[in-house]
Amino acid sequence: MATDIKDIAHAVEAAAVLKPLPAPPRLLALGEPTHGVDAPLLLRNELFRQLVEQEGHRTIAIESDCLMGLVVDDYVTSGTGTLDEVMERGFSHGFGASAANRELVRWMRDFNEGRPASERIRFAGADGPLEITGPASPRQALTSLHGYLAAHVDAGLFPCTGETLDRLLGPDDRWTHPDAMMDPARSVGRSAEAGELRLHADDLVALLDTQTPHLIKATSREAWDRARLYGRTAVGLLRYHYWMADTSPGRMTRLVGLRDQMMADNLLAVIERGPALVHAHNGHLQRPKSSMRMGGLPVEWWSAGALVSARLGEEYAFLAMALGTMRHQGVDAPPPDTVEGLLYALPEDRYVVDAAQLATALGDRRPAPRVSPWFGYASLDPAHLADIDGIVFVRDAPRSAPHGT
Template sequence: MTHAIPTYATLDDWIARETCAFSLDDPQSFATAIDQMMASPGEQVELLGLGEAFHGGAGFLTLRNRLFQYLVQAHGYSSIALESSFPQGCLVNEYISGRGPASYEEVQQRGFSHNFGKLEENQELVEWMRQYNADPAHAVKLRFYGFDSPTDNIDGADSPRQVLRVALDYLSSIDKASGQRYRSRIEPLLGQDAAWQNPYALIDPAQSIGLSPEAAALRIETEDLISELLIRRPELGARSGPDRYREALQFTSEARQLLNYHAELARTSDERIARLLGIRDAMMADNLAYIVAQERERGKVLAFAQNAHLGRGKARMQFGADLYEWWPAGAQLNAMFGPRYVVIGSAVGVSEATGIGQPETGTLESLLTAAPGPARLIPTHRGQGLPASEIAALPTRSGSTKHPGYFTLTSDSLAEFDWLAVLDATTYSRGGPPLLERDS
């Protein structure tokens, strides 16, 4: 059922009529705000995205934790996916299921990319999921996923060894001879992991091995392995079960795109950086589509990442004099899922710890934080019904003096997100990377 979108005379009119205030410390006001938000898109939503304005904001992380807990308890959600390495996330899922490592410290580094395992709120989330799953009263056990591509780790893009090994082990477990045949062709081409993971390849294409003869041959072998899995889908899926089959196919597809990424690293082109960013986000979207398929019979999925990855419009990044544009995961998901994908963007008024001062008068953050708080949700209607001339004239607030990964709201945010979650203020999470002073 479609609902008529109201028309608002001004942005202040929209904010006054639509804002739903809540506090993260008041369960009742929080539940009321979330229930109101969840009622608007209906039951068709399979994937809900929650963006963060910058990595490490304690308020955004706490909002995510409270939101996921409430969605599990009241709205049929069964899993959460974080902007962290897809292959590494499997270890965290083993931990919350009561298998694998015995303590969080054992998954803190190996289960997350970007050092995200050190964030205090991530440990809180994981431990809550583990406790939830340990309760026999909960028939549907929660699952944890990473959905980031293995291309953006601190030490450089991953070697394809790990993702290919998952597929090879799977095939060998069902057909030992076939698995060994593919393994004997693939493993000699992998070489040393350090050569793939050279962090300097990002700035110097000559240091990448992505277009070497061995890498080219490995791409062909990976395509052959994908074909093997697809040709034998009825047999393999019946023998292993659909979940294991889909997992093996997804890891092999991840290897294909990872090899494409390494090939792009080795090229010299004006479009090189934008294409690398685009490959990463396309992999994110494919991983989330896989996760939704895995969860479809169990429940719905909450995805959490930086705003720029989850919005529906083109992503833009200024680096010196160069402006890079690419389609982020949110735009890809919008094309794949349509109304089954809904996304919340987040914003903050002030964050002294990260060098974010009071928003300038007339900016979107200033208008929204003037409404009752200390936090609020507001539907954007994707810009429909809002005064176009006032939106076009919106100034953009200043950025952060300490956190280069902070992205402000813009007039485009109203079309890119279904809802905005706006906090008055946030601190910086314990465990976050050191913040640096910058000139501007």
């Protein structure tokens, strides 16, 4: 058994990752089973560099706010701002504090220095502006879309003025009440003003679409792409706020599904530039339904990866990541009868295993699910092996040091 698995375990390199796939994917998804440690991110950085240098990849997308990600993209493509500013303003969920993310941004900027625009690599946030405590105000997305259109489209075609949007939006803190995630009554999402804004957002996106030939010629495809991002984010945020105010039993299922729908739409837009790597939690990238418990109740939804895979077929590939230990969180060596335990028995610190070959090597043996003692580590589900293209294994994930050390 161990010999068979050892024979199919390879170094995590672009060639080894892509070789078992039926064709080079348009979107290569690299999952991670937890957040907040740099070991998986350092591996991601190395793989992305190889994909850029050897396979022609030009974009990396990570599980971070898509609007904040524009700050990072502007820096890596044109040097706008400073690295410190970008790490502070360009990431959500605290990801800007990661030394590995800082190194990624620094390398991307260095790579792009002196290159023509057509050869520069790009950064994208895949997530919506949805912090853990709730969604952002739709102000930035709506007003940015309106401003772009106002500069290039006849005013007589507009559904509303900028002043009307500002009046309907009101103070931003009415959209971001920290209690709204658990108390629908705190949400502004079903107010009369929010309802009007949803109609205006829909009409503004339709105006953007109907004026596409003119707008691309008058500005650039890059500016038009950014306006599309503003448009789908505005519509998605307003839809999310609407369901924040819902009181039905399906509220949380609807919300987590809408978040992944926004992620999927962002990823489908990213690959219009060419092949891309996306890095996010395994639960956002897997093909089977995702699940978790919220408020003691089970919640199931289709992930961004499942949605994109349904659209792309074999042009989507998913590598699930598993860790051996996170001892600073009480996650010690995995039991030997789990998938992680079988991989942990191998001598290397990290490697990739083709999931189909692993299933063959296992034969009739069915690994047990690993039970994590820490809620923040999501173990690999052995029932999902048939829906995974490969497993990237990292033996140990120690506590990450601050980026300045």
